[in-house]
Amino acid sequence: MLNERYDVCIIGAGISGVCAAYELNKRTNLSILVVEQGDEILKRSCPKLKDKSITKCLKCRNCSIMKGFGGAGSFSDGKYNITTEFGGWLSDYISDEEVMEMIYYVDDINMEFGAINTITDDDSEFVKKFSKKALEYDLHLQKAKVKHIGTENNFEILAKMYDFLKSQKRIKIMCNTKISSIEKLTKEVKYPYQLSLEEGKGYIHCQYLIAAPGRSGSVWFSEQCQKLGIKLSNxxxxxxxxxxxxxxxxxxxxxxxxxxxxxxxxxxxxxxxxxxxxxxxxxxxxxxxxxxxxxxxxxxxxxxxxxxxxxxxxxxxxxxxxxxxxxxxxxxxxxxxxxxxxxxxxxxxxxxxxxxxxxxxxxxxxxxxxxxxxxxxxxxxxxxxxxxxxxxxxxxxxxxxxxxxxxxxxxxxxxxxxxxxYSDKPDLDKNLQVKGYDNFYAIGDGAGITRGLAQAGASGIIAARAIIQKENS
Ligand SMILES: Cc1cc2nc3c(=O)[nH]c(=O)nc-3n(C[C@H](O)[C@H](O)[C@H](O)COP(=O)(O)OP(=O)(O)OC[C@H]3O[C@@H](n4cnc5c(N)ncnc54)[C@H](O)[C@@H]3O)c2cc1C
Known part of the structure; x- marks a missing residue:
């Protein structure tokens, strides 16, 4: 039975968890475990998309569209909305300027792994005219710059991120492994968070916990929060x-x-x-x-x-x-x-x-x-x-x-x-740390604070930087 200790454990390998792992690996010497219930990225494949003779969803146990390394974003359009107006509520925690800085930083990471450089203009003559015409009918255009990476390119970028993170000696990625329960052990000083693996496969202990379960894990995460007495809202x-x-x-x-x-x-x-x-x-x-x-x-x-x-x-x-x-x-x-x-x-x-x-x-x-x-x-x-x-x-x-x-x-x-x-939202501070639970962070769509790739990625950077700051002080 597995019983391992890591400085940081990240539950979920969607864009929020991946960005957190990337940033922590870049700026600290902490040992990092990323646990993902779905497959590693290249093994993810939806039977219905692959085989045209299958006309109905087969309801696979781990839906390849939603789960696996890369998370729900892996088969997405790869549309990064460069805005604080929608795609999440990170501005409730930090300033708009800080959120934008994080969003551009996530874009830099994507570019490091091959993303294109083109971002649409949200202030062109067409946008102004279209927005005015829409207003005549009480339709309100939300302006945002967009980077459309495209489904196939986005998948390739995530596959490169997987290879990169996997090659790092302080990172371990554990796919096909579901965390079934989160516990805080009061007796444990250094590694207080105990995570149970599904099917009695063992335990992981960690000092810092980052929960990044996405929408597919949000019901499970709410149950864990309720069990731990963490206040939720939605x-x-x-x-x-x-x-x-x-x-x-x-x-x-x-x-x-x-x-x-x-x-x-x-x-x-x-x-x-x-x-x-x-x-x-x-x-x-x-x-x-x-x-x-x-x-x-x-x-x-x-x-x-x-x-x-x-x-x-x-x-x-x-x-x-x-x-x-x-x-x-x-x-x-x-x-x-x-x-x-x-x-x-x-x-x-x-x-x-x-x-x-x-x-x-x-x-x-x-x-x-x-x-x-x-x-x-x-x-x-x-x-x-x-x-x-x-x-x-x-x-x-x-x-x-x-x-x-x-x-x-x-x-x-x-x-x-x-x-x-909308996932239930736990009570979080400005570093996305769960109030009353030191070193426990909740990020991305599963924590109810984001609804899109750009802000989900940014939330991972916020949590990672908070840990980095703690380590540096
Ligand atoms: C088809 C589709 C198209 C989309 N298109 C866009 C788009 O173009 N632009 C955009 O901005 N957004 C888009 N989205 C939304 C975007 O994908 C999400 O906002 C983003 O993926 C959220 O990232 P995340 O890291 O919070 O969660 P996710 O990407 O959902 O990742 C969470 C991961 O955690 C894992 N997990 C959950 N619970 C556990 C557990 N207990 N143990 C282990 N692992 C666990 C899950 O398996 C999952 O892989 C799209 C979504 C879908 C489904």
Whole structure:
């Protein structure tokens, strides 16, 4: 049975954990263990993406899209949003300037491993004109510089990071290993944090603990926090659909901006709806969130790998008040209802059918001018998505049609359910250290403080630098 001691243990090898390991290795002599429940990066492969004859998600125990070295970002679009306006809440802990400095530092790390140098301009004449036109319809454009690395290049960069970290003598990477429990031993002075490995494989003890479990590990992490008496908060979840349409419709916008993040307050229910995660010439993909199939999207930088469609998420933000405290559970119930109606799969529906309250059928989808990039069950999202968010979605698509004509076409495809879970947020100080737990840091999406690659990476740097400062003093 394993029983090892390390100065630092990092739970999770997503971009936040990887950046923390990189920085600690660069600036300290500490021994570092990175534990990851999924596969090492080159072994990660989704059966559905690899074999076209597989039309349904196989619900693998460790979903290759979400878990493994590189985390959820490995098959992502590799879109780094250079902004504090969205993608996380690090500005709640440190100043905007400091967050931007960390984001650019993460970009430097990516470039060291081969990332491109091109960042989109968020202040061009087109952006100004588009933003003004959007405002006429009460649509608000969130400006941000974007670096689009592309799915294939992003994967390659992470693979190079894996090789680099693995070659460092003070770092050990343990894949296919899940931490099942976190304990703090009061008797232990030097290595107080005890981590149990799943299936009784043993224990790890460490002086500094960095939890970077991502969204896929967020439920587990909340349970650990509750057990340790750490205060948590979250009252929000975003639910919606993935919209897919011919790339020409969005071309003017996507060529200039790459992605247009627009927010809109609906007239029908006063809910905030946003466009998010735009993938020009991209693909809609499945996501397996602990057995529930939801949707997401990605796109390649290589023009030869492009599809003819563009997709983006359209999400309704729902905030709950007393007595309800379980927004993630609420979204899971809706997503599982979609799966149930879709025959254990996601549902695809034409916008025209949704508006008429009719299901889409295989024939209608086959006749549609928009050819789906993901095999899903044609059906009726209106049977699963509650009335209010459904009306919010329809209203927003029609308003968007004013600034990008064609979005509200009958054949525009909607895939459901897309969910953005908000992880429970533990009480953290400005160094992302858990309040009341010395040397225990929580970073990235799983700690509820980030929602994207750039800020997740930055959060890893913040925690690493806090440890470096402690070591230096
Ligand atoms: C398909 C897709 C496309 C996306 N596209 C973009 C994009 O273009 N731009 C963008 O900014 N963001 C994008 N995102 C979001 C982005 O990937 C995340 O914000 C980012 O990966 C968060 O990093 P993280 O390190 O916090 O967590 P993750 O990347 O989720 O990594 C956490 C890791 O921890 C591991 N883990 C969890 N619990 C345990 C445990 N108990 N023991 C051991 N290991 C554990 C998990 O297996 C996982 O590998 C996308 C996400 C998906 C799924």
């Amino acid at each position: 009252n929000q979840v975003d639910i919606g659909v993935r919209v897919e349409l011919p790339a020409e419709i969005m071309e003017e916008v996507t060529d200039e901006l790459y992605e247009a993040k627009l927010t809109y307050l609906t007239k029908c229910h006063k809910h905030r709806v946003r466009t998010f995660c735009m993938n020009p010439y991209g693909y809609v993909v499945n996501e397996n969130v602990d057995g529930i199939i939801t949707v997401n999207g990605h796109s390649y930088a290589d023009v030869n790998m492009r599809s003819k469609n563009t997709n983006f998420a359209l999400l309704v933000s729902l905030t709950f008040t007393e007595p309800f405290k379980e927004p993630n559970k609420y979204a899971r119930q809706i997503a599982s209802l979609v799966n149930m109606i879709g025959g254990d799969d996601i549902i695809v529906q034409r916008f025209g059918d949704l508006k008429e309250g009719r299901r889409s059928t295989v024939e209608k989808i086959n006749r549609s001018t928009v050819k789906p990039t993901l095999t899903a069950t044609p059906g009726n999202l209106g049977l699963a998505i509650p009335h209010d968010p459904l009306q919010d979605i329809i209203e927003t698509i029609e308003v968007l049609n004013n600034i990008v004509p064609g979005i509200a076409n009958v054949d525009t495809l909607l895939y459901g359910l897309e969910v953005k879970f």
